[in-house]
Amino acid sequence: MMTLTDKMADVRTIINNRLDTLLAIPAGKEARVVEAMRYSAIGTGKALRPFLSLTVGDMLGLPRETAVRIGLAIEVLHTYSLIHDDLPAMDNDTLRRGKPTNHVQFDEATAILAGDALQALAFEILADPATHPDAGIRSRLVLELARSAGTKGMVGGQMLDLIGETTVLTLPEIEQMQALKTGALLWFSCIAPALAAKASEQQLNALAQYAQAIGLLFQITDDILDVEGDKQTVGKTLGKDSEAHKSTFVSVLGLEKAKSLAQNLLGRGLAALEPFGADADTLRDVIAFMIERKR
Numbered sequence: 001m002m003t004l005t006d007k008m009a010d011v012r013t014i015i016n017n018r019l020d021t022l023l024a025i026p027a028g029k030e031a032r033v034v035e036a037m038r039y040s041a042i043g044t045g046k047a048l049r050p051f052l053s054l055t056v057g058d059m060l061g062l063p064r065e066t067a068v069r070i071g072l073a074i075e076v077l078h079t080y081s082l083i084h085d086d087l088p089a090m091d092n093d094t095l096r097r098g099k100p101t102n103h104v105q106f107d108e109a110t111a112i113l114a115g116d117a118l119q120a121l122a123f124e125i126l127a128d129p130a131t132h133p134d135a136g137i138r139s140r141l142v143l144e145l146a147r148s149a150g151t152k153g154m155v156g157g158q159m160l161d162l163i164g165e166t167t168v169l170t171l172p173e174i175e176q177m178q179a180l181k182t183g184a185l186l187w188f189s190c191i192a193p194a195l196a197a198k199a200s201e202q203q204l205n206a207l208a209q210y211a212q213a214i215g216l217l218f219q220i221t222d223d224i225l226d227v228e229g230d231k232q233t234v235g236k237t238l239g240k241d242s243e244a245h246k247s248t249f250v251s252v253l254g255l256e257k258a259k260s261l262a263q264n265l266l267g268r269g270l271a272a273l274e275p276f277g278a279d280a281d282t283l284r285d286v287i288a289f290m291i292e293r294k295r
Contacts, residue, residue, distance in 0.1 A: 019072070020038075040079050040082065052186065067196075073141075157183075160176065164246050214269055
């Protein structure tokens with residue numbers, strides 16, 4: 001029987017192979033920016049978001065090609081956010097996924113352009129008829145990803161994160177920040193394949209509750225790893241949140257209460273999956289992995 005790690009590795013391989021074709025290096029001088037895109041997008045990251053999309057898609061009987069393309073769009077958009085998040089004007093980080101960050105490997109301007117191009121590529125993938133034959137569904141997917149990535153989602157959360165470096169945020173404010181910054185794309189990863197599969201309202205609501213739980217849980221474990229993790233295992237610089245005086249779940253709650261909240265979210269996420277029965281076992285494995293992860 002395949003383990004969750006094996007399943008995630010298979011999805012990473014699928015995404016890497018698609019990206020290798022999609023980001024073929026052109027003959028012109030613009031090749032440098034494509035090389036920078038490939039550098040950050042093709043790799044050994046968990047590919048958690050596309051994994052969720054393929055898992056939900058399989059559970060709901062969505063054609064695999066549609067689920068793969070949805071996952072691919074999410075992964076390139078997520079990669080853009082990481083490239084920009086590491087920039088000197090943002091987190092000013094030098095290590096990502098165990099190797100130098102994009103602006104260190106190339107240069108700051110190229111990293112910005114690589115991120116911009118990856119963001120555009122995400123919407124190009126979703127808008128392509130190859131993703132879904134129904135133009136209305138493709139339009140809905142583009143709309144929901146735009147909302148999840150913009151001021152009502154990831155970018156809005158990143159702004160709150162920056163504010164949290166100079167202002168002490170309350171626990172509800174931190175939850176809002178992380179629901180936007182991290183949770184919005186995880187929500188889309190679960191909801192997009194459900195929309196493409198024309199899932200029922202009950203199914204959409206259950207998946208939304210699951211996604212909300214894993215979004216917060218993912219960030220709490222990230223905050224805990226920033227304090228307790230091993231740099232080589234995690235693959236990025238640790239302790240930077242404390243150095244930057246960022247408001248995090250750990251800084252507000254303390255380590256033990258943050259771990260307790262993580263356990264509570266684990267229960268909420270598992271409860272949300274009950275309507276799907278045994279078909280959701282892999283999604284159950286994902287949320288268990290989140291609370292145990294070391295990177």
